[in-house]
Amino acid sequence: MSFITRTLKPAASLARTTRLATRLYASEATGTSAGKLIVNFALPHAALMKGTEVNQVDMSAVSGDLGVLADHVPTIEQLKPGVIDFISDSGSQKYFVSGGFAIMNPNSVLNINAVEAFKLEDIDPQAVAANLSESQRLATSAKDNVTKEAAAIEVELYESLQSALSGKAK
Secondary structure, eight states, rough: OOOOHHHHHHHHHHHHHSOOOOOOOOOOOOGGGGGOOEEEEOSOEEEEEEEEEEEEEEEEEEEEEEEEEETTTOOOEEEOOOOOOOOETTTEEEEEEEEEEEOOOOSSSEEEESSOEEGGGGOOHHHHHHHHHHHHHHHHHOOSSSHHHHHHHHHHHHHHHHHHHTTTOO
């Protein structure tokens, strides 16, 4: 018997008798009351929502736009500047965030952490337009790269905010 045959024969019989891997599936979700999503929405200086029940949350993540319902698959998303829309039976609350993270837990609890968040209705569209113009001016006329990059970030933020205020974004 050759060396290869002696080596491979035991390995082949082992593969037939031993299960090497098992495919695992997610367990059934443990639902909340009436299929509601529980939201905790926090800033460094305040908790805007704590244990608030909503039907759905729509937000913009780096990976794309995301709508979250109860029993959503667990995920961690980096938020990009945009609107977070909290939809409940009593209506909709929209906040503009400059970025942050959303963590969906298996028990239908969504934790959102952001550095800044403002109710969309409290933002002045004229101030946004003026700040956007100033940021665009700085981005084109800045002499050093640090100022240019900071202005480019501001332009992205103000464009996103202006789009949200004009109703083009959710």
